[in-house]
Amino acid sequence: MTTETKQGGPRAATPCLAGLCAGLMRRDLAPGAPWLSTLPVLLGAVLALLLASGMALAVFYDPRAAQASLRFIALEVPAGWIMRGYHVTGAGLGFVLLYVHLFRMLLTRGYRGPAAAGWMLWVTLLAALLLAGWLGFALNGGLGGYWSLIDAISASLALSGPAGGVAMWFFGGAPGDGTLARLLVFHAVLGVAAAGLLWLACAATRQARPAPAGRMVAFWPVYAAQAFAALALLALVFALLMCFAPHWGQGAQSQLPASSLAVPAAVSYPWYLTPLAGLTALFPGAGGHALAVIAAAAALYALPWLDRSGGGAPGGLYRALTWLLGLDVLGLGLSAVCPLAAGLQILLFVWFFIHFLVLTPAVTAMEAA
Amino acid sequence: MMRHRFLAPLLAAGLLACGAARAENTLTPLHFQSDGWRGSIDKAAAQRGFAVYQSVCASCHGMSGLHYRDLEGIGLTPEQVAGIAASIKLADGSAATPDSLFKPPGAVNMGGAVPPDLGAIVAQRPGGTRYVYEFLTGFGPAPDGMTLLPGHFYNRAFPGGQVSMPNVLRDNAVTYADGTKASAAQEAADVAEFLTWSSDPxxxxxxxxxxxxxxxxxxxxxxxxxxxxxxxxxxx
Structure with missing residues (x-):
């Protein structure tokens, strides 16, 4: 073996590792990125934790017993309560990170121009995680999840045409012993798909980033140090929530056992589903719910083309309206927790669409002029 | 809850003869060791609460998911747990073992209402431990102008004020071997602590x-x- 071979041995044997190291050390990043730019990294860490804890839970979870099965995991499986805590707290914190990141993209117009593909991937990720979150809510076997699922299946089976066919394929027909087993598969697949979508969204966002001018820094050690500090802070918040507020944001009915004889006046959703529940509340039936969700998703997907600005920095009016949209979404979530006056509920719903369809084109065009 | 009262002296004597528990006044002011961010289970109270549960509540209310061996979590020794399990006769006539699940109650119909499972009741009710205590001590005469449904009882802590479970706790329903006075309020506090443990061991x-x-x-x-x-x- 020659000296050259010896020296190049490890790198030659692990070209991927060498490539990764070279990528981390490459000076191609602009310095001074804010803390909020670490949100995708944090979301990736939370998703990895969700996948790992989900796999551990799936080993013991019995869809036929649902909540009793989760109690078995908590009581009988070694460290079962920790695995469940990881999954429940991770879901809640993951949505915090995702909502804040999307809001930041809206506020900074991070959806425009070449970043449009990345924005659409982020919206798709939100949709996938919301569906996975709702399935998790149903798989929990609590009273709220049970009735939410029954309502969804009953309404879906009344659909006809292609929509009815999709609903039949998804739910597998009327609620029965196999329903949760089927939904467990979708829950897991969506979790894995979300990880892939996150990777694609980050890659697309990175591709769309303009080539920085001037001095450059490498990810290692500059942004690695920032990401590590952000991860430590996230872990601190995670531990606080998991160990001292384990039922945080899960909805009042999540602990109650599912029962076909106990019908709640209104389903109590986990906090991260409440904005969606508020958006769909005005439209009864599966068709109405689906219409509201599709309309909201379409507005988000179309945002890059609704924005008429020429690419300049967002103006004060645009930023104020975006903050107002954030409050509107919070209000929609609140409306799903405690009923609001019908007029206010309608206003919150209508404002969501007015923001995207009317105000965004008008204000961005005005600010560009 | 009213049935099987004959179990009370037998079980309470069997459990509390082990009597490592020491009484502490948690009623004035009302407080629970499990309260707060540093809370933990008061094992003495939980042991007394188990005696009350088994003597008074178990005939109507189940405790799903728990095995008798889990009682080691409230400070009982394996021998004590084995003794308690052996004193309990399962539906098939055999004696329970530490690995047996808590004996489910027979079919009970309280005026059309099915008694809820108590295994996770503290996690399921707003107010948790305190609600259980307030409920168990909340029975009394209905206020003026309130008409009770047939077979229902007034309880100020229960939403709506009417419940089909009667007031089952009374002074000295069990005898505490550690010398704690078994007032109805003390029994309620002890059961609440025991149910806090069962909800969140x-x-x-x-x-x-x-x-x-x-x-x-x-x-x-x-x-x-x-x-x-x-x-x-x-x-x-």
Whole structure:
């Protein structure tokens, strides 16, 4: 073996590792990125934790017993309560990170121009995680999840045409012993798909980033140090929530056992589903719910083309309206927790669409002029 | 809850003869060791609460998911648990073992209402431990102008004020071997603590792990923030 071979041995044997190291050390990043730019990294860490804890839970979870099965995991499986805590707290914190990141993209117009593909991937990720979150809510076997699922299946089976066919394929027909087993598969697949979508969204966002001018820094050690500090802070918040507020944001009915004889006046959703529940509340039936969700998703997907600005920095009016949209979404979530006056509920719903369809084109065009 | 009262003296004597528990006045003012972010289970109270549960509540209310061996979590020894299990006759006539699940109640119909399972009742009710105590001590005469449904009883803590369960706790329903006076309020507080444990057996461990983890990550976060500041300063 020659000296050259010896020296190049490890790198030659692990070209991927060498490539990764070279990528981390490459000076191609602009310095001074804010803390909020670490949100995708944090979301990736939370998703990895969700996948790992989900796999551990799936080993013991019995869809036929649902909540009793989760109690078995908590009581009988070694460290079962920790695995469940990881999954429940991770879901809640993951949505915090995702909502804040999307809001930041809206506020900074991070959806425009070449970043449009990345924005659409982020919206798709939100949709996938919301569906996975709702399935998790149903798989929990609590009273709220049970009735939410029954309502969804009953309404879906009344659909006809292609929509009815999709609903039949998804739910597998009327609620029965196999329903949760089927939904467990979708829950897991969506979790894995979300990880892939996150990777694609980050890659697309990175591709769309303009080539920085001037001095450059490498990810290692500059942004690695920032990401590590952000991860430590996230872990601190995670531990606080998991160990001292384990039922945080899960909805009042999540602990109650599912029962076909106990019908709640209104389903109590986990906090991260409440904005969606508020958006769909005005439209009864599966068709109405689906219409509201599709309309909201379409507005988000179309945002890059609704924005008429020429690419300049967002103006004060645009930023104020975006903050107002954030409050509107919070209000929609609140409306799903405690009923609001019908007029206010309608206003919150209508404002969501007015923001995207009317105000965004008008204000961005005005600010560009 | 009213049935099988004959079990009360037998079980209470069997359980509390072991009597490592010492009484503590938790009623004035009302407080529970499980309260708060540093809360843990008061094992003495939980042991007394189990005696009350088994003597008074178990005939109507189940305790799903729990095995008798889990009672070691409230400080009973394996021998004591085996003794308790052996004194309980299962539906098939055989004696329970420590690995048996808590004996489910027979079919009970309280005026059309099915008694709820108590295994996770503290987690399922707003107010948790305190609600259970308030409920068990909340029976009394209905206020003027309130008409009770047939077979229902007034309870100021229950939503709507009417419940089909009667007031089952009375003074000296069990005899506490540790000398604690078994007033109805004391029994209610002890059952509430026992049900807090059954809802969340890992409460104390969770809080201890949480405290250690929070301290660790707080220190780690400080070090990481300092490292980040230094690296960013050096990189200009």
């Amino acid at each position: 890992d409460l104390a461990e969770r809080h201890i792990i949480g405290l250690r983890t929070v301290i660790f990550f707080a220190l780690l976060a400080m070090v990481a923030l300092a490292a980040k500041r230094r690296i960013w300063r050096e990189e200009g």
